[in-house]
Amino acid sequence: MSKSVCLALTGASGMPYGLRLLDCLLATDCQVQVLYSQASQVVARQEMDFDLPSRPAEAKAALLARFPHANPAKLAVYGREEWFAPVASGSNPPDAMIVCPCSMGTLAAIAQGLADNLIERAADVVLKEGRKLVLVPRETPFSAIHLENMLRLSRAGAVILPPSPGFYHHPQSVQDIVDFVVARVLDQVGIAHQLMQRWGEAR
Numbered sequence: 487m488s489k490s491v492c493l494a495l496t497g498a499s500g501m502p503y504g505l506r507l508l509d510c511l512l513a514t515d516c517q518v519q520v521l522y523s524q525a526s527q528v529v530a531r532q533e534m535d536f537d538l539p540s541r542p543a544e545a546k547a548a549l550l551a552r553f554p555h556a557n558p559a560k561l562a563v564y565g566r567e568e569w570f571a572p573v574a575s576g577s578n579p580p581d582a583m584i585v586c587p588c589s590m591g592t593l594a595a596i597a598q599g600l601a602d603n604l605i606e607r608a609a610d611v612v613l614k615e616g617r618k619l620v621l622v623p624r625e626t627p628f629s630a631i632h633l634e635n636m637l638r639l640s641r642a643g644a645v646i647l648p649p650s651p652g653f654y655h656h657p658q659s660v661q662d663i664v665d666f667v668v669a670r671v672l673d674q675v676g677i678a679h680q681l682m683q684r685w686g687e688a689r
Contacts, residue, residue: 488560490517491675492573492580492612494605497525500587500624501533502660503649506668507586508549512556514677519573519580520549520563521605525589542568566603573608576615582675583612586622587649590632593623596644597635619644620674622667645674655682 491511495504504526511518522538522545530536536552539545546563550556564571572578585592585605592605601607612619621644625632636646651657651666662682669681 488515488517489582489675489677490519490580491677492519492521492583492608494583494585494588494592494608495520495522495526495530495538496585496587496589496592496605497523497529498587498589498592498624499529499533500622500649501526501529501536502664503622503624503667503671504586505530505534505536505552506661506664507584507671509553510668510672510679510681511677512553512561516560516677517580518561519571520545520561521566521571521573521608522563523566523589523592523603523605529587541565564604566605568604569607571604571608573611574604576611579611579615579617580608582618582620583608584620584622584671584675585609586620586671587624588621590623590625590635593621593632593639594635596621597638597642613642613644616643618675620647620671621645622647622649622671624649647671647674654685 527538530538542563596609649667651663665681
């Protein structure tokens with residue numbers, strides 16, 4: 487069976503990371519489940535000139551239009567209140583979940599075990615079932631509250647992966663910087679990629 491990955495898009499700045507990550511996931515054999523918040527719709531429009539419709543079926547159509555290489559059967563999109571989505575139950579958790587970009591509000595809710603929407607519930611399921619949860623928090627600077635929430639999540643087993651690009655690969659464009667971060671996320675969930683040259687490889 488192919489790996490299942492849940493990708494949640496929230497209202498933090500950093501939508502280029504999230505959409506590039508989705509692009510890469512859809513290029514694999516993974517089953518991809520996309521969740522998105524209302525705030526993420528605003529950020530997608532502001533940062534990417536991309537309209538992410540409120541209705542999940544329309545959002546799926548928009549994503550497939552943006553990524554025409556994707557297999558429609560490998561992509562599922564769920565709304566924030568779709569409690570019958572597979573990711574809402576520990577009986578059918580994804581192999582991994584990524585929240586990218588991750589707002590501080592979403593991070594705080596997950597850290598406190600809240601489950602008021604499908605993103606928070608899915609993250610809670612992934613943690614309790616011992617699956618991989620990767621959070622990509624896009625904020626600066628971090629307050630003591632942010633850091634305490636991150637520490638709490640790290641102790642619970644989550645991976646905290648701020649989008650902090652390196653420059654040893656000599657990036658030539660913004661896309662190169664985005665790909666550096668996306669590569670690190672894909673590494674964490676065990677998905678092969680060729681987004682960038684790895685340290686120590688011959689140039």
